[in-house]
Amino acid sequence: MKKINNICCIGAGYVGGPTMSVIASQCPEIKVTVVDINQDRIDNWNDENLDNLPIYEPGLKEIVAQARNKNLFFSTEVDKAIDEAQIIFISVNTPTKTYGKGKGQAADLKFVELCARNIAKVAKDDKIVVEKSTLPVRTASAIKSILQHTGNKVNFEILSNPEFLAEGTAIEDLLNADRVLIGGDDTPSGQEAKDTLSAVYEHWLPKERILQTNVWSSELSKLVANAFLAQRVSSINTISALCEKTDANIQEISRAIGYDSRIGSKFLNASVGFGGSCFQKDILNLVYIARSYGLTEVADYWEQVIIANDYQKSRFAEHIISSLYNTISGKKIVLYGWAFKKDTNDTRESPAIAVADALLDENAEITVYDPKVTAERIYADLDYLGTRSPEDNRRLLKVSNDPIDATKEAHAVAILTEWDEFKTYDWKSIYAQMLKPAFVFDGRRLLDNEEMASIGFNYYKIGQS
């Protein structure tokens, strides 16, 4: 088994940055270089002020402070890092395709292919190439084909090592992973590569948690894990709609079913819908793959998870509109939270974007407060939808840094992210300065019904009538 002292990771994003920071902090003898073509991102990773790191994750800046410029480096010198590394992680983005065949469903693999071509061009000695990005099943064969046709006699072993961290808990998830999955060929050199990568993780994780499979099982397991998790959220969210009609309480239902050890209690929190860069993208990809093999029933089954999620977001927006007497034109509605979940500044596929867009369609005057998301990001998310002009988005939607001041003369507050600080606000003072009747629409089930009602609010909690 090879002794590893040099690792490179292509892609300094939400996965590459935290994952490599943890590897560097746990493996002091290994030099870890994270490279990216985005100069701004790399500059931010190298910023002396650790509050300017491009990603916010609890515990991340402490780990970066400990390892950066010792055995952890961030750089745009992609070729040099590839050349020096024994293991190369590919951790670039694999978004849903926005063009051509598979548009709107298949994963766009152009960035991954560019990495493979770059590795093929630069490598002068044998390398282990690790798919860290989430990829459709059988992508490794495309990477292998590109790498094996370089004619430079370099031997490449391709491994699949999907990442299971969740944002907001990335460092904890990495340090204490339930499992690490490593897929590779069952040949002697494939086995050696799997063991070599396994030894890196064994610096801090027990060997039993490192699972080895063939490449295809590993690639597909990642899509399936996300599909199962998202399915639970959609399942509980569909039942939240039924609860609102029947006087049943979704929290009591989650508790009642979660006590069944076969079902388990996690991922049963009803919400305004799931967001994040992964769930929707990976299920769409699974649906696309199933359809491409002619498995229509399989594809339809999983597609329903996305349809139910879209329904939950629009149902929430429609409830706001109907509660405010079917007209919200010119009414001030404050959105608490824009990130797709708490403790992250990531807004990709955040349900807040869809809810805001639906309210703006009705000419509401929106004010957004999020403790970690910038105004620039919020406008970029809305402009990307192309529903209305950037000028209209800026005219109708304002971003505030003061969550309490934002509620002055507001008709309603809608809670869209479960930031802990929302629970600590003085809701009596908020009530005092809002227009009456004052409404709170709680899409994250954060606040207490009785307390909110006793203050005087018309309080709606998703999943409860």
Ligand SMILES: NC(=O)c1ccc[n+]([C@@H]2O[C@H](COP(=O)([O-])OP(=O)(O)OC[C@H]3O[C@@H](n4cnc5c(N)ncnc54)[C@H](O)[C@@H]3O)[C@@H](O)[C@H]2O)c1
């Ligand atoms: N975000 C998550 O929580 C998460 C968790 C598990 C898995 N994943 C998967 O990991 C992969 C990466 O996700 P992410 O959220 O880190 O993406 P990201 O967009 O945050 O980061 C990707 C980075 O790759 C860089 N890049 C693209 N092409 C490049 C090239 N040719 N050379 C150098 N750099 C290049 C981009 O500039 C960007 O900084 C995706 O496949 C995703 O599905 C994400």
Ligand SMILES: O=c1ccn([C@@H]2O[C@H](COP(=O)(O)OP(=O)(O)O[C@H]3O[C@H](CO)[C@@H](O)[C@H](O)[C@H]3O)[C@@H](O)[C@H]2O)c(=O)[nH]1
């Ligand atoms: O009971 C729940 C649990 C989650 N959510 C929502 O579901 C979304 C996704 O949450 P979570 O899974 O915690 O965050 P992600 O960072 O998207 O992580 C998922 O996607 C990653 C990218 O593939 C995987 O690595 C992780 O294992 C997987 O949990 C968020 O909008 C949550 O608010 C709910 O509404 N109710």
